[in-house]
Amino acid sequence: MRGPVGWWRGKSTPAKVETYTRWSFHSFAVAEGAVFGLSVLRQAGPWPGTWLLLMVCGHALTCAVTAARALDWTRGRRPQPVRLLWTLAGATAVVAVAAIGIAERAPGSDGVVTAAGMVFGGVLIFGAGTIALGVRDRRRVVAIVVGFAVGAGLYAFPLDVPGLTALSTTVMVLIGAGFLAFTSVFSVWLLNAVYELDEARETRTRLAVAEERLRFGRDLHDVMGRNLAVIALKAELAVQLGRRGRPEAVEQMIEVQRLAQESQREVRAVVRGYREADLAAELAGAQGVLAAAGIDCAVTGSPAGLPAPVQSALGWVVREAATNVLRHGDARRCAVSLRVADGRAELSVENDGVGEISGGGRPGSGLAGLRERLSELDGTLRAGPAGRGRFRLTAEVPLPPAGTAATRPTIEVTA
Secondary structure, eight states: OOOHHHHHHTSOHHHHHHHHHHHHHHHHHHHIIIIIIHHHHHHHOHHHHHHHHHHHHHHHHHHHHHHHHHHHHHTTSSOOOHHHHHHHHHHHHHHHHHHHHHHHHSOOOHHHHHHHHHHHHHHHHHHHHHHHHTOOOHHHHHHHHHHHHHHHHHTHHHHTOOHHHHHHHHHHHHHHHHHHHHHHHHHHHHHHHHHHHHHHHHHHHHHHHHHHHHHHHHHHHHHHHHHHHHHHHHHHHHHHHHHTTOTHHHHHHHHHHHHHHHHHHHHHHHHHHHHOOOHHHHHHHHHHHHHHTTOEEEEEOOOTTOOHHHHHHHHHHHHHHHHHHHHHOOOSEEEEEEEEETTEEEEEEEESSOOOTTTTTOOOHHHHHHHHHTTTSOOEEEEEEOSTTOEEEEEEEEOOOTTSOOOOOOOOOOO
C-alpha cells in the first residue's frame, strides 16, 4: 500500500503544482474559519459568538468549494462556475450585513463590536479573493476588489460610523482583497505555465522523433531515388531492345541487376547507420537534454577505446534511459557512469525519481527494444530500485580479448 510519500512521488511535476495550489486555497478557507471564527467566539461570548462562528464557517466552506470548481474551470475540466460565484458573492454580502446587525442589536459590549467588525472585514477579503479565482479578465478582477472595498465603506452612512473608521475599513478590505486576488491570478498563471512547459517538453520529444524519421526518409530518398530512376530507364531500354531482337538487351538487364544489388547494399548501409548509436554522442546528448529539462546530470567515464558494437549497444541503453527519466520520473539529479573493469564495460544510469523502463518495471516497448538491439551481445541489463526514491539501470557487456576480432555473443536481459 502506497503511503503519502509514494503518492506524492508518483505525481508528475504539473500535478504536484496543481495539488499544492488547491491545498493552498483550501488552507485559506481553514485560516478564515480558524482565525476569525475562533477569535470572535472568544471575544463576543457564547451566544453572539456562536452565530458569528457558524456564519464564518459556512462562508469558508463556500469559498473552498468555489475555489476547487474555479481551478477545474481554469484547467478546462468543467464550465465556469458562474452560479457558484454569484452564490459566494451573495453569501459574502449576507454574512457581512448579518455581522453588522449582530453588532447593532446584541447587548452592547466592545467585544461583540470588535468581533463583528473582524467578521465583516474578513468575509469581504476572503470572498473577493476567491471570486477573483473564477474570473479570467484582469479588469473584472480589479473591479471586484474595488467594489468590495467601496461596499465596505458605504456601510458608514446608514449606521453613522465615524469617517476615519469607515476609511480604515475600506483600505483594509482593499489591501487584503487585493492581495488575495493577486495571489489567485498569479497561482492560476503559474499553474498554466507549468502545464504548458510540460506539454512543450512532450512536443519537443515528438519533434525529435519526427525529425529523425524525416532524416531517415531523406537518406532513403537520396539513396533509392537516383538508382530507381536509372533502373526504370535501363529496364525500359531493355524491353525496347528485346522487342527488336537486339542482343544489347541482355547487357542492359545485367546492368539493371547490378544497380539493384548496389541499391540493396546502400539501403543496408543506411539502416545500419540508423540503428547504430554512437556512445559519445549519446552521452553528450543525454546530458544536454536532461539539463534542458532542469535535471542535474553528471557523466563520468569515457567510451574511448571501446569496440564499435559495444559502443552502439551501450549508446542505445543511454538513449532509452534518458528517455525514461524524462517521461516516467520526476528526477532532480541523474548520474551516468561508464567504466571498464575485468574485461567488461559497465554503464550505470541512476536517478532520484521514480521513473522505470516501460513504467512500473513491467516488460514493455522500451525493454523490448533494448532486448532486440542487444540480442547479439553476451551481457546483462539490470533495472530496479537502488534505495529509497532512487532508480538504477545497469548494463554490462563483455569486451573481446585483446588482439581478437570483436564477436557478437548472445545477451541475457534481466530486470
